[in-house]
Amino acid sequence: MLPEPAQARRDVARGVRLAARATARHGLVHAYGHVSARIDERHFLCSPPQPLGTVETDDPGVVVPIDGELPERALPEVRIHREIYRRRPAVGGVCRFQSPAVMALSALGETPRVLHGLGSYFAPSPPLWPDVLLVRDDERAEQVAGRMGDAAAIVLRGNGAVTAGATIEEAAAFAFFLEDAARIELALLPARAAGIRPLEYTADQAARRAVRAGALIERMWHFLCSGDPEWQPAD
Secondary structure, eight states, X not given: OOXXXXXXXXXXXXXXXXXXXXXXXXXXXXXXXXXXXXXXXXXXXXXXXXXXXXXXXXXXXXXXESSSOOOTTSXXXXXXXXXXXXXXXXXXXXXXXXXXXXXXXXXXXXXXXXXXGGGGGGOSOOOEEOOOSOOOSXXXXXXXXXXXXXXXXXXXXXXXXXXXXXXXXXXXXXXXXXXXXXXXXXXXXXXXXTTOOOOOOOHHHHHHHOOOTTTHHHHHHHHHHTTOTTOOTTO
């Protein structure tokens, strides 16, 4: 039996709150960042306009129409979420974050290559948005979503990244995966400087490694949310 609309809405709001606090807990955001989850084909729910680590357990979030103006409480860059949901019906969750390794690598004009398992979900590498301005107008949001295409992530030069997944759980997992991939890339910079070439996954290896089976996303979600006051181990 499908959940009643009211219960489904509560579940969406709880998922957004969990993802908000999880990204803060694991150092993927600081004062800035926002996460969202699709409600239905016409609306999504975004985190409130405040640091994600401060989102309360009873916060209802901000309902945003996919085809319409941003509501008053929605942050300007929520336009990126809207454009992704509009273009990609299969996307159920979006995370906008500013993690340190992704940020540092983008300052080199690079995004992570597939050098370890968690990087395989972004093969061959996430696209890079080169503009350093904040994405606070419809035109830039459309361009960012267009460059992202069907990728799991896009890196914004000097301004963090955006991930998209089938669920908010997957989008949050991808945020952690992307930061870990960037961390590996940065750790290998001395080897690269010494002329040692890292071993990249082939396209076939990356495709075979980027699995969801074995509760891979669910276990990462458990890790990200463990200790949260709204977390239930059966999730």
